[in-house]
Amino acid sequence: xxxxxxxxxxxxxxxxxxxxxxxxxxxxxxxxxxxxxxxxxxxxxxxxxxxxxxxxxxxxxxxxxxxxxxxxxxxxxxxxxxxxxxxxxxxxxxxxxxxxxxxxxxxxxxxxxxxxxxxxxxxxxxxxxxxxxxxxxxxxxxxxxxxxxxxxxxxxxxxxxxxxxxxxxxxxxxxxxxxxxxxxxxx
Amino acid sequence: xxxxxxxxxxxxxxxxxxxxxxxxxxxxxxxxxxxxxxxxxxxxxxxxxxxxxxxxxxxxxxxxxxxxxxxxxxxxxxxxxxxxxxxxxxxxxxxxxxxxxxxxxxxxxxxxxxxxxxxxxxxxxxxxxxxxxxxxxxxxxxxxxxxxxxxxxxxxxxxxxxxxxxxxxxxxxxxxxxxxxxxxxxxxxxxxxxxxxxxxxxxxxxxxxxxxxxxxxxxxxxxxxxxxxxxxxxxxxxxxxxxxxxxxxxxxxxxxxxxxxxxxxxxxxxxxxxxxxxxxxxxxxxxxxxxxxxxxxxxxxxxxxxxxxxxxxxxxxxxxxxxxxxxxxxxxxxxxxxxxxxxxxxxxxxxxxxxxxxxxxxxxxxxxxxxxxxxxxxxxxxxxxxxxxxxxxxxxxxxxxxxxxxxxxxxxxxxxxxxxxxxxxxxxxxxxxxxxxxxxxxxxxxxxxxxxxxxxxxxxxxxxxxxxxxxxxxxxxxxxxxxxxxxxxxxxxxxxxxxxxxxxxxxxxxxxxxxxxxxxxxxxxxxxxxxxxxxxxxxxxxxxxxxxxxxxxxxxxxxxxxxxxxxxxxxxxxxxxxxxxxxxxxxxxxxxxxxxxxxxxxxxxxxxxxxxxxxxxxxxxxxxxxxxxxxxxxxxxxxxxxxxxxxxxxxxxxxxxxxxxxxxxxxxxxxxxxxxxxxxxxxxxxxxxxxxxxxxxxxxxxxxxxxxxxxxxxxxxxxxxxxxxxxxxxxxxxxxxxxxxxxxxxxxxxxxxxxxxxxxxxxxxxxxxxxxxxxxxx
Numbered sequence: 001x002x003x004x005x006x007x008x009x010x011x012x013x014x015x016x017x018x019x020x021x022x023x024x025x026x027x028x029x030x031x032x033x034x035x036x037x038x039x040x041x042x043x044x045x046x047x048x049x050x051x052x053x054x055x056x057x058x059x060x061x062x063x064x065x066x067x068x069x070x071x072x073x074x075x076x077x078x079x080x081x082x083x084x085x086x087x088x089x090x091x092x093x094x095x096x097x098x099x100x101x102x103x104x105x106x107x108x109x110x111x112x113x114x115x116x117x118x119x120x121x122x123x124x125x126x127x128x129x130x131x132x133x134x135x136x137x138x139x140x141x142x143x144x145x146x147x148x149x150x151x152x153x154x155x156x157x158x159x160x161x162x163x164x165x166x167x168x169x170x171x172x173x174x175x176x177x178x179x180x181x182x183x184x185x186x187x
Numbered sequence: 188x189x190x191x192x193x194x195x196x197x198x199x200x201x202x203x204x205x206x207x208x209x210x211x212x213x214x215x216x217x218x219x220x221x222x223x224x225x226x227x228x229x230x231x232x233x234x235x236x237x238x239x240x241x242x243x244x245x246x247x248x249x250x251x252x253x254x255x256x257x258x259x260x261x262x263x264x265x266x267x268x269x270x271x272x273x274x275x276x277x278x279x280x281x282x283x284x285x286x287x288x289x290x291x292x293x294x295x296x297x298x299x300x301x302x303x304x305x306x307x308x309x310x311x312x313x314x315x316x317x318x319x320x321x322x323x324x325x326x327x328x329x330x331x332x333x334x335x336x337x338x339x340x341x342x343x344x345x346x347x348x349x350x351x352x353x354x355x356x357x358x359x360x361x362x363x364x365x366x367x368x369x370x371x372x373x374x375x376x377x378x379x380x381x382x383x384x385x386x387x388x389x390x391x392x393x394x395x396x397x398x399x400x401x402x403x404x405x406x407x408x409x410x411x412x413x414x415x416x417x418x419x420x421x422x423x424x425x426x427x428x429x430x431x432x433x434x435x436x437x438x439x440x441x442x443x444x445x446x447x448x449x450x451x452x453x454x455x456x457x458x459x460x461x462x463x464x465x466x467x468x469x470x471x472x473x474x475x476x477x478x479x480x481x482x483x484x485x486x487x488x489x490x491x492x493x494x495x496x497x498x499x500x501x502x503x504x505x506x507x508x509x510x511x512x513x514x515x516x517x518x519x520x521x522x523x524x525x526x527x528x529x530x531x532x533x534x535x536x537x538x539x540x541x542x543x544x545x546x547x548x549x550x551x552x553x554x555x556x557x558x559x560x561x562x563x564x565x566x567x568x569x570x571x572x573x574x575x576x577x578x579x580x581x582x583x584x585x586x587x588x589x590x591x592x593x594x595x596x597x598x599x600x601x602x603x604x605x606x607x608x609x610x611x612x613x614x615x616x617x618x619x620x621x622x623x624x625x626x627x628x629x630x631x632x633x634x635x636x637x638x639x640x641x642x643x644x645x646x647x648x649x650x651x652x653x654x655x656x657x658x659x660x661x662x663x664x665x666x667x668x669x670x671x672x673x674x675x676x677x678x679x680x681x682x683x684x685x686x687x688x689x690x691x692x693x694x695x696x697x698x699x700x701x702x703x704x705x706x707x708x709x710x711x712x713x714x715x716x717x718x719x720x721x722x723x724x725x726x727x728x729x730x731x732x733x734x735x736x737x738x739x740x741x742x743x744x745x746x747x748x749x750x751x752x753x754x755x756x757x758x759x760x761x762x763x764x765x766x767x768x769x770x771x772x773x774x775x776x777x778x779x780x781x782x783x784x785x786x787x788x789x790x791x792x793x794x795x796x797x798x799x800x801x802x803x804x805x806x807x808x809x810x811x812x813x814x815x816x817x818x819x820x821x822x823x824x825x826x827x828x829x830x831x832x833x834x835x836x837x838x839x840x841x842x843x844x845x846x847x848x849x850x851x852x853x854x855x856x857x858x859x860x861x862x863x864x865x866x867x868x869x870x871x872x873x874x875x876x877x878x879x880x881x882x883x884x885x886x887x888x889x890x891x892x893x894x895x896x897x898x899x900x901x902x903x904x905x906x907x908x909x910x911x912x913x914x915x916x917x918x919x920x921x922x923x924x925x926x927x928x929x930x931x932x933x934x935x936x937x938x939x940x941x942x943x944x945x946x947x948x949x950x951x952x953x954x955x956x957x958x959x960x961x962x963x964x965x
Binding site (some may be wrong): 005006007010014015016017018019020022023024026027028031035038039040042043044047048051052055056059060062063069070098120123124127138141142143145147148149150163166167170171173174178 | 194195196199200201206207210213214215217218219220221222223224227228231232234235236238239240242243308311312313314315607645667668669670777778779780800801829945
């Protein structure tokens, strides 16, 4: 759901000096950003920490924000991607991001007893094991429905590069899911 | 596989590998449901608001923090600005500010979140433009006692719903869809939110959101029901104004309003209108293909642009049935963004006169005369028109000053201007059409387009038909960047003509010409491509700015049709221009546009300072033409509920509009009385009272925000004369539109008072908090 462009532009301009306007932007984008951050962190406490960092950074930087023709949400996602990376760097300075999340066991979803939730956990656990940039691109495309061009802005890459990341990531995901399925059947 | 989800970009990435496309659908369907402490959003917001004065450098901010303390606070923030509950508390974001004042560490504590304590969230929470068709999902963090939860469910305004469970998710489906442009709060009582194991939440669960000001969609294909406004010439263009006025640039309909004086020279008294565009502004530009031919390449060339018929005139068909003479037929015309004036290209021998025409037709002003023919007209802003000649685009200000903005690509045959200014489309029959940024003077091709395109009414989106492949397809993209979406039309072998987009680009109208058979007008929902309505062969398609009507020419007649699922409540017999000014004023209040408020109000009315801040929506409840020529109105302004304030705040106001004070003799707000904000009382509220059009008897439509107990409706509504004599009336209630239709046995023009008593009860058994009375009719 997007705000009307003209209205959002006005709101952003006001938010540079008016806390209420920033609050309105926060109200509108909180759910979107929290959902994205959570889908990358998969842990409530960490998602809260990172989301709070994202909006604090946005508050401090909005005075320098200049419309680029891309949605305002792209800017927030860009801050989010950096904040997630910072979070992992700070928390796990010696381990690889991929290693950190690949330990999730798709066979042991927490409370999901419904088949759909098992499927969800299995699919996203496999996504978690992809290289970071592929994971980010897939999460933004299939988790957040962003346009390729906007993902390009978030990740600082061309639209073609994003296409490639998503395509390669999905091929990797298919392989991982096939391996997982084969492993289950072999047990 | 989720067949309802269509993303052409994804299809493009995995083209040739359907397995990956299906996997993408699986991934999307399996998106993780985030676990969210329902208090987190509100508490973080509060922290940010404390931080804001320092971060934004507000003059009202407290004194800056002494350096040593500030450094310490910064370090704490960057280390863990947000503190998890259950540990102890978290340091306030306002540390930097608070420390300066108190010289002590300020912490904000909250009770620890217990293990297994249930939490809930909803994807619609805090959104302000949720579709009225939405199903409300409440996702719980653990399995719930389902009957207890449903038993403790309340929705405000009262809404009849059915509920279902999908795992831990509660799905709430409104029986009659949600009302548009309405703030909602879903509440689940704390004691009812019982998990199977674990502990209930410590407070009630509130989910607040608002709906978009759009009508709900309908599931099946409807046949458009048309109404004829009058005869038009073959080459007439059609325009839609914000107050329901429809303009035809060449019509022979009999005139029922005053005839205009001849166009004079540029008038020094003409002053620029506000530069911001109220939402009640003109709709998408009409198709640039005035030819009735079904061929997709039938646009006129620049050299054979339409010539008005000898007997026709430019006529305005007002919402109350008047036909107003706006002057000679024009080859092209466009309404200004604020809807108050028309820029018209009037052929005169071998030259073309560019004429400024106020909406009511009088005081026409010739701005300039051009030696060549004109391909299109439009507006950059309310004080600057744009005109496309065969080889260039020029701007013309209200004093007649002409400036070349850009030259057109060779081979240009048609030009379409975006309604909000800034962009133009230059079409060609032999190569891709070009999108021109008039401000930056840069162009980019729209692949597959030829000589026709349409802009959305807000000017943010452009659409075209790509007929270069074996099957025509509709393509849309934001004007600001190349991000084309291909919309499946499922018309293999057909040709498509006469394209129009609605205000926000959510619906498109087109004419489908099958290889054999009769052409058909179709209204298609975007981005799904679903056909929602069909009509007769037509051309010159235009959506009304409110998106509830489609205008077109069919069989030599200017026609209008209500779109399915909408309730067309035309403004009553207000004088022309009054309704548009009223709606534009309320819209400007909501958007906080002080310039527009100033332009639409008498200088004695300080509209900007009287309007509260933070409004999220507003609407006109009632309006009536007074015998003294003024217009009285009531409106409601709303601040949507939020996580911190789960009940909406209402501001009711009364307005008076007076004639002859606005630019060109239009209407201005001459008196404004804004009541203090108050919390939305429980029970049903009246959203609008409006007379129905073309009724001999007085028929009033009273629309409510809540689902009502039908049995309480008839007895609660009464109609009296101005002197208080009760008039006999019959009332019918339509639950689907939450509308009571009151038929009063008096002449349609009789002024009356409509009252709704507190005996009116909603489906939750809540009575109206206080009686409601308003003037109507007249």
